[in-house]
Amino acid sequence: MKKDEVRCLGIECTAHTYGASVVSSSGRILSDVKDIYKPPEGRGIHPRECAQHHSEVGLRVVKEALREAEVKLEEVDVIAFSAGPGLGPCLRTGATLARALASLLGKPLVRVNHAIGHIEIARLTTGVEDPLIVLVSGGHTVITTYVDGRYRVYGETLDITLGNLLDMFARGAGLPSPGGPLVEELALKGSVVYELPYVVKGNDISYSGLLTASLKRLRSGAKLEDLCLSIQEHAFSMLAEATERALAFTEKKALLLTGGVAANRRLRKVLSQVAQEQNASFHVVPAKYAGDCGAQIAWTGILHYLHGDVSPLEESYVKPKWRLDEVDVPWRGKG
Ligand code: ATP
Numbered sequence: 001m002k003k004d005e006v007r008c009l010g011i012e013c014t015a016h017t018y019g020a021s022v023v024s025s026s027g028r029i030l031s032d033v034k035d036i037y038k039p040p041e042g043r044g045i046h047p048r049e050c051a052q053h054h055s056e057v058g059l060r061v062v063k064e065a066l067r068e069a070e071v072k073l074e075e076v077d078v079i080a081f082s083a084g085p086g087l088g089p090c091l092r093t094g095a096t097l098a099r100a101l102a103s104l105l106g107k108p109l110v111r112v113n114h115a116i117g118h119i120e121i122a123r124l125t126t127g128v129e130d131p132l133i134v135l136v137s138g139g140h141t142v143i144t145t146y147v148d149g150r151y152r153v154y155g156e157t158l159d160i161t162l163g164n165l166l167d168m169f170a171r172g173a174g175l176p177s178p179g180g181p182l183v184e185e186l187a188l189k190g191s192v193v194y195e196l197p198y199v200v201k202g203n204d205i206s207y208s209g210l211l212t213a214s215l216k217r218l219r220s221g222a223k224l225e226d227l228c229l230s231i232q233e234h235a236f237s238m239l240a241e242a243t244e245r246a247l248a249f250t251e252k253k254a255l256l257l258t259g260g261v262a263a264n265r266r267l268r269k270v271l272s273q274v275a276q277e278q279n280a281s282f283h284v285v286p287a288k289y290a291g292d293c294g295a296q297i298a299w300t301g302i303l304h305y306l307h308g309d310v311s312p313l314e315e316s317y318v319k320p321k322w323r324l325d326e327v328d329v330p331w332r333g334k335g
Helices: 047-069 088-105 114-126 162-172 180-187 208-219 224-250 265-277 294-306
Strands: 007-012 017-024 029-036 078-084 109-113 132-136 141-147 150-156 199-201 204-206 254-258 281-284
Touching: 007 047, 007 088, 007 294, 017 047, 017 294, 029 047, 029 294, 047 088, 078 088, 078 114, 078 294, 088 109, 109 114, 109 294, 114 132, 114 150, 114 254, 114 281, 114 294, 132 224, 141 224, 150 204, 150 224, 162 180, 162 208, 162 224, 180 224, 180 265, 199 224, 204 208, 204 224, 208 224, 224 265, 254 265, 265 281
Parallel strands: 007 078, 078 109, 132 254, 254 281
Antiparallel strands: 007 017, 017 029, 132 141, 141 150, 199 204
């Protein structure tokens, strides 16, 4: 550890995952610990029950992250927490612990936008400087890149996210949560691609019609494996179409896939082909950091802190509907 290296404790708690991590300003991820709330089978996340889970596990997860990093609490220089977007009751559990630690230790506090966390951990772990980014998760489906001080949106979902589509379909089919990985496995056994709604408006995508039509087909006896294949092919093609247009428009030479759905091998294949067609390199966040984790918050917390962007306690509120294009990202410089 260099003398002037800064260490940040990051707390993630936007939805199902309570995560904590210590990351250094040289980009070393010293620990990454998580405890994930699992809703009862057949149900989505209930915000209050999820927040209850987070309150129960929060302190233990933070202690484990410090132990794994071999860092004492008083050796932490900055405390960061995910302030949004996310489920209000869940966000407040992390914010409360982060505020308590920051005031107890007299350390600076940083509010991190969770979507920017997904992007920055992907940039750190892949080493890609200036990509077009496709962020696909339970809370996001967005195509974005950095321009003039902020991440700007070049296409997004108009209704539900890609993660929601897969999870809600899986729930409708009686599969356990999270549904995305199961849909991927079942799709490998499918052989028929049904015609389903394919909706791209401008450069935005709509998945709700695809969900409704797929559930309707399921109820009328279509084979589950074929439907999983059909949903993936439609949903991924829509995203690929919008991504290809955004790549052509922005002329970026790299495409970066991040967020929990980035784990899907078929989606990677489809988007890597798009990148190839547009003469761009293709990169995917490592599986360990694809889903929600403390490391994304700790690293982004460092970036904010190094640019003097810290929050006084009285302004350290959460923001459940915080868009990524509302956040200044001074560390990217001129774009
Ligand atoms: P956000 O990060 O935007 O707040 P979140 O917390 O739900 O949303 P993540 O943890 O990043 O998101 O991702 C979870 C999503 O990823 C779920 O919808 C899950 O089904 C999906 N997912 C995980 N693995 C796969 C896979 N192999 N194929 C498809 N989807 C997957």
